[in-house]
Amino acid sequence: MRHRLLAVVCVTASLLTACGALPEAGSGRRTVTVWLMKDSASKEFLKRFTEDFERKHGDLRLDIRIQQWTGIGEKVQTALKREDKDAPDVIEVGNTQVAQYVDGGGLSDLTLESMRDWGREDWLPGLAQPGSFGSRQFGIPWYAANRVVIYRKDLFARVGIKQPPKTRDQWLADTQLLNSSGNQGIYLAGQDWYTLSGFIWDEGGDLAKEASAGTWRGTLQTPAALRGMDFYRRLQALGDGPVNADEEHPPQAGVFAKGRVAQLVAVPGLVQAIERTNPALKGKLGFxxxxxxxxxxxxxxxxxxSDLVVPKNTDDRPGATAVVAALAGAKWQTELARTMNYVPNKTTLAKAVAGEEGAAAMAAGAxxxxxxxxxxxxAAVEADNPIKAYMTKVLNGSDPATEARRASERITEALADKGE
Incomplete structure (x- = not known):
């Protein structure tokens, strides 16, 4: 899932003056430069955050600059090497991108702050773990999003399913029952490897493991990972999803919008695209x-x-960590979750989205x-993803163990290639 995040409110001197956030000349405030990603937060959210932060930190001024996801990796790597006044002090990065920046040696170790002040023990594992290396924390969780099951409430009711399934076995049984009504019980593309990953993790397996310091090996051939693939095969067979394509080919929102599919695995936001295509489905979808x-x-x-990171080359670590503490703290986590329908960074804050069915389902899964x-x-694995090819071969009847071993070998090769 590549990432998304922030947009800003007052990014130039004129805008800051209009917002009332620019300090008066001679005030002596230090400027903290923050890079946030496009669409991570609304303009209104960032306006409220900037005004509140600067009111509470009279010695600091925020300069929030919105970045595009396209080309961001190279731009961040360049910024981590710069020593000029325009280099950022805080950067939002995709949770799965932290490793490459740590590998380059450009990030500050935030372990002490995270253990002492930031509630590290309650962070979502899917955000915290990618930002942690050994016992050191470099990436601070900001917000999360994940897949849920989007379903047709009317089709469930028509076959007598009173509540959504809570176990995988019941999910299979319910999907078979939905098929009996003449509809497609589930649409699941054959190469939806993110969904497969969850089943593998559920079984105690993984896509790859670190065999020794810096040496990774693909692990799709393990018994646990094979059990995850077997469940995927059984579930996918209950629908008509193409075995040789992923969820974007064709776009699964369009397939679901045709009105004959009962379930889909996707982020809740996909419902907007479904309802735009087929307004008759409004009010009929659940999560x-x-x-x-x-x-x-x-x-x-x-x-x-996304995680928040602080470059080593910042000349204002106290100011940078103050921004991270505020963005990752309970007040603004709650505001962000309610504004953007994201999952907050801590399991203890899940109640912030309890009133939104889709976000609440995400929070439970997160x-x-x-x-x-x-x-x-x-990233080299995903560039020519052997997991997708492996899935298609298994769904077409090839021996899972043989294909898993071949895919794991390709993963191992990709993870060993540092482009040298």
Whole structure:
């Protein structure tokens, strides 16, 4: 899940003056430069945050600059090497991107602050783990989003399903029942590897593991990972999703909008696209967390989202950490979650989205969330993803163990290649 995040409110002197946030000349305030990603937060949210922060920190002024996701990796790497006044003091990065910046040696170690002041023990694992290396914390969780099951309430009621399933076995049974009504019980593309990852994690497996310091190996061939793939195969067979394509080919929102599909695994925001295509579905759609192996907890899911990092080359670490503390703290986490329908960075803040069905389902799943392996070379795996090819071959009847071993070998090769 590539990432998204922030937009800003007052990014130039004229805008800051209009917002009343620019300090008077000679006030002696230090400027903290913050890079946030486009669409991570609304303009109104950032206006409120800027005004509140500067009111509480009379010696600081915020200069929030909105960045585009396209090309952000190279731009951040360049910024981490710069020593000029325009270099950022705080940067929002995708949770799965932290590893590559740590590998370059450009991030500040925020372990002491996170352990002492920032409630590290309650962070969502899918945000915290990718930002942690050894016992050191470099990425501070900001917000999360993850997949849930979007479903047709009317089709569930028509076949007598009174409540969404809470176990994977019940999910299979309910999906078979939905098929009996003449509809497609679920639409699941054959190469939806993010969804597969959750099933593998549920079984105790992983996509890759660090065999020794800096050395990673693909692990799709393990018994646990094979069990996850087997469940995916059984679930995918209950629908008509293409086995040789992912969820974007064709876009699954359009497939669901045709009105004959009962379930879809996606982020809740996809409902907007579905309802724009088919307004007749408004009021008929609901959400539930991806079911787990037992009813004790939802299933594991891939957690996308953003972490906040502080470059080593900042000349104002106190100011930078003050910004991170505020953005990651309970007040503005709650505001962001309610404004943007994100999942807050702590399990203890899930109540902030309890009134939003889709966000509440995400929050329940996020408590079991994970992220892709924290190797700096993971992007090389996704660039020519062997997991997708592996899934298609298994769904077409090839031997899972053989194909898993071949895919794992390709993952291992990709993770060993540092482009040298």
């Amino acid at each position: 539930f967390p991806v079911p787990g192996r037992t009813a004790a907890a939802p299933g594991a899911v891939f957690t996308g989202g 408590a079991q969330g994970r992220a892709t392996p924290s190797s700096p070379q993971w």
